[in-house]
Amino acid sequence: MEPENKHSGFVINSPYFEPKYHFEYDDNSESYHREDGRRKAGYYVTVGKQEVGKGAMQFLELELANMIRPRVREWKEKGYPNVTSTTKKLLEHWNRFNQEGFEQGGQRYFWCQVEAIETIIWLTEAPDAVKVGINLKDRSDSDWLRACTKLATGTGKTVVMGMIIAWQALNKIASPKDTRFSKNILVVAPGITVRQRLSVLIPSNESNYYDDFDIVPPSLKEYIYQAKIVILNWHALAPKKKESLPKVMRDTMGDESDNAFTKRVLSEFPGDASILVINDEAHHCHRHTAEIGKSKEDKELEKKENEEATIWIQGLDKIHKARGIITAYDMSATPFIPKGRTSNTGFELFSWILSDFGLHDAIESGLVKTPTIAVRDSSYSSEQVAGDKSKFFHIYYEDGIQEDLNKKCERNVDLPDLVRNAFKILSTDWLATKKEWNKGVPPSMIVICNNTFTSQRIEYSILNSHLGVSEIAEKDKVLRIDSTAEDIEDEALRERFNTVGKQGKPGADIQCVIGVNMLSEGWDANNVKQILGLRAFTSQLLCEQVVGRGLRRMSYDVDESTGLLKSEYVTVFGIPFSFLPIEGKEGPGPGPEKPKTFIQVLKQKKQYQILFPNILRVQKETKYFVDIDWEKTDKLTLSPTENPVWVQVAPTIDRPDLSQSQKMDSIQEYLGKDYRLKQSIFAITTSIKNNLDDSWKNIDDGNKFQQIFKIVSSFIEKNVVIDADKTNYDIYKNILIGLNTTKITSLVRQAINLSQDTKSYPIPDPINKFKTTSVMTGWYTARDTYSSPEMKCHISHLVQDSKWENIGKILDNEIDDVVAWVKNDHLAFTIPYIHKGLMRSYFPDFVIKYKGNKYLLLEIKGKEREQDQTKCDSAKLWCEALNTDKESWGEWQFRVVKNKPTVKDLIW
Known part of the structure; x- marks a missing residue:
């Protein structure tokens, strides 16, 4: 057991490998200690019916996930026996970095993502002998198989969904009679916001995850377009309403049949096709009815939850009866069913959870921000006993606060001093962060209130400078949301809310968001630095759901000295965590984070857009010639x-x-x-x-x-x-x-002469023949960058590296023939190559466009590795193939520079 204070933070594992350590809390010393090995799958609950955040916590294991975990590990170590050839290709592709290390420019998957898809595949394809005792069908609440993957917010479950689709669809296309697979896939989302963001799962979209995250190996890429994917909001699963029909028809028309319902909802699928379902945020899809809570707000919220859950699950019932659901894969960070006051925990766990990578694991792997909370304050005295918390720990239950915040009063009624002081402290912390960042999008602070009266009082106090820091009080930069994003009728307001923290979007400048009960799922702002909770938190589950909205990281830069992600932090008041590895807000804090730079496409520089041929493979054709001397x-x-x-x-x-x-x-x-x-x-x-x-x-x-x-x-x-x-x-x-x-x-x-001539020609993607710099998704980095108004680049910044620190200046100022250039970073531009019998993707460092529709692929090499010569040969062959049709593709060259590039190296 190693004391926590020997570490600079709670990030102790690499996100790219199975966790080696975990923290355990010692009640006696009130501190965390590092233990060897991975944490078991499970979750914490309060012992007995005590106030959340107080009293002892109990760890409850997820029995099924812990039973499956070692079996999947052993199956993997043996080389995935019993899987199809298509599945084997996918698994080798997804695990390629674990075998040979990080590849510059390549997409590396988080370990939790690979574990999640491997467990799902194991359930379907592993030999039956290794699945004895699992009996997942007996655990499901439905007539079809349900399998749940528990992944914390911010760990990339949408990528896992893309992996599921690729695995299922490509296997069905390869073996149409194999009933384990389907290429007809229904994805159900909990709201408009999530559904819109899931459009990246459509392979034909210009910006899709199969390209952006290199999910499908080049040898299989052309087949993924045969997948039929329908993404629906749960509202679409509601039965047809008779109220909108004339009275005569209402009186004579019977209920909509299961077949008619399915044909209406899934008109894009063939009539005889079995269906695979993916439920995103699947904790909204359940049969059990939660007990109604105490407050009016809780009653209304639970009523809405029950309506959604009923429509969702009953809609899937109809689809299964009409067509047959092979499996429903449930994706959720919190796969629990609310149980109200009849349960000690306040919720019931899904009994079909296959794998678990929870918030503990995500924090310890650096995949999300580390929460910092108030553990002591100046009101703490020597008479207080160990375990007492700061007044800012769970503000709602401090003296007089609950009664005050439940008043139905005008917005100009003063807030309690404790609430005002909490906001003042957090807003000064916000201001310090803003000054550190200095540019780009500002940090944002979120306030979660118990009702609309409180949210209006908070907004009024902020805008009228009653809460201290005037810089946060700019009217156009404070956003109050009293409902979920789906319920916002003003589209402009919804768009501002959905794009908080996104450079160049309507919500980029928002500095404070005020919400009621909880912000919408799918809200993916990553610039949240402070969270203030002003409502009751009746379970640790609720704490995780609320705080999860603010835990998304801005940057995924790896600290080269440790191999770990650099810590990012969010300060939390009023939300009573008592089971997470959290850093106390007492004494000096974790220190200022290095300001992040947002790397984005500059629409005003469209003239520097570069199109990349999207080549699936290079085909060799040999012609044999017979002539006579x-x-x-x-x-x-x-x-x-x-x-x-x-x-x-x-x-x-x-x-x-x-x-x-x-x-x-x-x-x-x-x-x-x-x-x-x-x-x-x-x-x-x-x-x-x-x-x-x-x-x-x-x-x-x-x-x-x-x-x-x-x-x-x-x-x-x-x-x-x-x-x-x-x-x-x-x-x-x-x-x-x-x-x-x-x-x-x-x-x-x-007199016969025999000769042969081999030529190469490109096989482009049948749907998207080109990729483009225009669709790059913006991202943050704390590394040094180069930017200049004279940049001949469609992307805002070049992330600096000692190997190419001057290249931007040379290309912008010293070579007149250069039309545009770009660093191939987050652009998903790849060249296929084969190494050790496996199809790989090579990411050249730079693409430079010259006058005359000429292009140079530039690779700047440091230390050479085994596969580098294979990459170079493949890149040259790729250029040779494109040059057989210069009119369509332009003229291409490939060049390797082993030192810092000079003007001579960069001239066409």
């Missing part, structure tokens, strides 16, 4: 005097009776016809072809035969001389050639 050929004279064309025969007893002789000229009838000449040429051609070198005998027979046939015909026309009576010349020619096929064959064969 005429200088090696001789003339061949054929005459009836040397080659008898008729015979005179006579009957004989002892000597022939010449008086009865007859001319035997049937051969003239047989060989003298014109078509017999073609048959002779055919026979000569066949003999020559069959006697070629062994390596040529079975290659391109049709084309090879035609070439030899033409040579033989030309030889006869040019080199064969017929010495015969002009009267019967054509007949004698046909006869004499037919009688001398062996001689002609020998003469032609000795």
Whole structure:
């Protein structure tokens, strides 16, 4: 056991490998200690019916996930026995970085993502002998199989969804009769916001995750477009309402049948197709009814939750009865069903959870921000006992706060001092962060209130500078949302809310968001730095759901000295965590984070857009040529005097009776016809072809035969001389050639030349023949960057590296022929290559466009690795293939520079 204070933070594991350590809390010392090994799958609950955040916590294991975990590990170590060839290709592709380390420019998956998809595949494809005792069907609440993947917010579950789709669809396309798979996939989302963001799962979209995250290996990419994917909001699963019909029809029309419902909802799927379902935020899809809570707000919220859950699950019931659901894969960070006051925990766990990578694991792997909370404050005295918390720990239950915040009063009524002070402290922390960042989008602070009266009072106090920091009080930069994003009727307001923290979007400048109960799922702002909770938190689950909205990271830069992600933080007041590894807000904080730079596409620089050929593979085509060296050929004279064309025969007893002789000229009838000449040429051609070198005998027979046939015909026309009576010349020619096929064959064969020519040509993506700099998704980095108004680049910044620190300045200022350039970072531009028998993706460092539609792929090498020569050879072949059609693709070169590039290196 290693004390926590030997570490600089709670990030102790690499996100790219299975966790090696985990933290355990020691109640006696009130501190965390590092333990060896991975944490078991499970979750914490408060012991007994105590106030959340107080009293002992109990860890409850997820029995099924812990049973499955070692079996999947062993199955993987044995090489995934029993999987299809398609699945094997996908698994090798997703695990390639774990085998050979990080590849510059490549997409590396988080370990939790790979574990999640491997567990899902194991359930379907592993031998039955290793799945004894699992019995997932018995655990499901439905007539179809449900399998849940528990992944904390911010760990990339949408990528896992893309992996599921690729695995299912590509297997079905390869083996149409395999009933374990389907290429008809329904994705159900909890709201408009999430549904819109899931459009990246459509392969034909210009910006899609299969390209952006390199989910499908190049050898399979062209087939993914055959997948049929329908993404629906749960509202679409509601039964058809009769109220909108005329009264006569309402009285006579029966309920919509399951078949009619399914045909209406899933009109894009074939009528006989079985369906695979993916439920995003699946904790909204359940059968159990939660007990109604105490407050009016809780009653309304739970009523809405029950309505959504009922429509969602009953809609899937209808689809299963009509078509058959193979499996429903449930994706959720919190797969729990609310149970109200009848349960000690306030919720019931899904019993079909296959794998678990929870918020603990995400924090310890650096995949989300580390929460910092108030553990002591100046009101703490020596008389207080160990375990007492700061007044800012759970503000709602401090003296007088609950009563005050439940008042139905005007917005200008003063807030309690404790609430005002909490906001003032957090807003000064916000201001310090803003000054550190200095540019780009500002940090944002979120306030979660118990009702709309409180949210209005908070907004009024902020805008009228009653809460201290005036910089946060700009009217256009404070956003109050009293409902979920789906319920916001003002589209402009919804768009501002959905784009908080996104450079160049309507919500980019928002500094404070005020919400009621909880902000919408799918809200993915990553610039949240402070959270203030002003409502009751009745379970640790609720704490996780609310705080999860603010835990998304801005940057995924790896600290080269440790191999770990650099810590990012969010300060939390009023939300009573008592089970997470959290850093206390007492004494000096974690220190200022280095300001992040937002890397984005600059629409105003569209003239520097670069189109990349989206090539699935390079196809080699070898053509085989047969010709003749005429200088090696001789003339061949054929005459009836040397080659008898008729015979005179006579009957004989002892000597022939010449008086009865007859001319035997049937051969003239047989060989003298014109078509017999073609048959002779055919026979000569066949003999020559069959006697070629062994390596040529079975290659391109049709084309090879035609070439030899033409040579033989030309030889006869040019080199064969017929010495015969002009009267019967054509007949004698046909006869004499037919009688001398062996001689002609020998003469032609000795002069034959064999040659071959191999050319490469590109096979482009059938849907998107080009990729473009225009669709790059913006991202943050804390590394040094280069930017200049004169940049001939569609992307705002170049992330600096010692290998290319001056390249931007050279390209922008010293080479006139340069039209545009870009660093191939987050652009998903790849060149396929094969290494150790596996199809890989190579990401060249730079693409430079010159005048005359010319392009240079530039690779700047440091330390060389085993596969680098293979990459270079593949890149050269790729350029060669494109250059066979310069009109369509432009002219391409590939160049490797082993030192810092100079002007000479960058000239076309």
